[in-house]
Amino acid sequence: MTTHSKSPVVGIDLGGTKALAGVVEANGTVRSRVYLPSRDLKGRPSELLDRIAEGAGTAASEADLPFNAIQAVGLCVPGPLDRTRSVVAMAPNLGWIDLAVREQLERRLPGKSVFLENDVRAAALGEHRLGAGRGYSSMLAVFVGSGVGGGMVVDGELFHGDHGGAGEIGHMVVRAGGPRCGCGRAGCLEAMAARDAVGRYVIADVARGHKTLLTDILQGDLLAFTSRDLAQAVAQHDAVAIRAARRSARYTGLAIGSVVNLVDPAIVVVGGGIAEALGQPYVGWAAEIARRQILSSARDVPIVPSQLRDDAGLLGAALTAFAGQDGN
Numbered sequence: 001m002t003t004h005s006k007s008p009v010v011g012i013d014l015g016g017t018k019a020l021a022g023v024v025e026a027n028g029t030v031r032s033r034v035y036l037p038s039r040d041l042k043g044r045p046s047e048l049l050d051r052i053a054e055g056a057g058t059a060a061s062e063a064d065l066p067f068n069a070i071q072a073v074g075l076c077v078p079g080p081l082d083r084t085r086s087v088v089a090m091a092p093n094l095g096w097i098d099l100a101v102r103e104q105l106e107r108r109l110p111g112k113s114v115f116l117e118n119d120v121r122a123a124a125l126g127e128h129r130l131g132a133g134r135g136y137s138s139m140l141a142v143f144v145g146s147g148v149g150g151g152m153v154v155d156g157e158l159f160h161g162d163h164g165g166a167g168e169i170g171h172m173v174v175r176a177g178g179p180r181c182g183c184g185r186a187g188c189l190e191a192m193a194a195r196d197a198v199g200r201y202v203i204a205d206v207a208r209g210h211k212t213l214l215t216d217i218l219q220g221d222l223l224a225f226t227s228r229d230l231a232q233a234v235a236q237h238d239a240v241a242i243r244a245a246r247r248s249a250r251y252t253g254l255a256i257g258s259v260v261n262l263v264d265p266a267i268v269v270v271g272g273g274i275a276e277a278l279g280q281p282y283v284g285w286a287a288e289i290a291r292r293q294i295l296s297s298a299r300d301v302p303i304v305p306s307q308l309r310d311d312a313g314l315l316g317a318a319l320t321a322f323a324g325q326d327g328n
């Protein structure tokens with residue numbers, strides 16, 4: 001890696017509600033942060049790409065840099081890419097299907113190279129280079145929030161697989177014949193561990209007559225609860241909340257154990273809204289289950305919380321641009 005001598009890039013973390021654009025230096029220093037709405041332009045890709053291109057320029061001026069000092073832009077998107085990482089195959093939150101984002105953004109940003117990455121894979125890259133996975137040659141990252149996603153680093157580089165889909169740990173089946181997943185299949189980790197699943201565990205427990213603080217917090221609408229509500233209830237030793245959170249962690253741990261046996265990473269990083277709101281207890285519960293599955297040679301693999309949190313996407317997008325310039 002020769003990134004230390006590189007000029008800064010613009011990273012853009014694009015989500016279904018908003019985008020965050022910022023100038024990032026090769027050492028991970030964020031020099032500017034510009035928030036752009038995205039929800040109002042759902043299904044209007046051309047206008048949203050106009051706004052993103054303009055936002056890249058604003059990020060440079062907020063960092064007191066002339067825009068021509070920026071040679072590369074990294075963008076992470078909430079959806080799968082094609083195998084060349086030039087086209088966003090599908091981003092339901094943005095209303096995008098088969099959109100040639102790389103080409104369309106480069107047309108709006110003359111002289112700059114644009115590099116794309118899936119948001120979860122970008123977050124994994126960020127954790128590997130600048131977060132909890134720093135210094136390890138290989139890593140598995142798992143993010144548990146409103147969905148479950150992951151990413152793998154092999155020999156120091158993000159592993160994309162032959163079709164670009166590597167790292168989709170959320171759609172590993174952890175319970176045969178289990179509940180329906182957003183992907184249309186049944187019993188995926190996402191259907192057993194993501195926020196909606198935790199909400200279902202709480203509802204089922206309440207239906208069995210158990211009392212929970214979450215009923216007050218949510219005034220009856222249990223599926224509307226946030227990761228923070230859950231964390232708050234767990235911190236107050238709410239038995240229903242703890243059971244629900246542990247159940248999510250159990251399935252996350254089962255999936256981690258299986259993947260560790262398969263690929264033997266040097267470290268496992270656990271993040272995402274649910275895991276981060278609950279912190280070390282969640283990671284500890286998942287690790288305990290995982291270690292029961294892991295064969296003896298890899299049983300001591302570190303299983304640790306993520307570190308980058310809200311900046312994971314922005315930093316991952318910027319690192320995608322740096323890696324792209326290196327030809328990776």
Ligand SMILES: [Zn+2]
Binds near residue numbers: 183
């Ligand atoms: Zn699924």
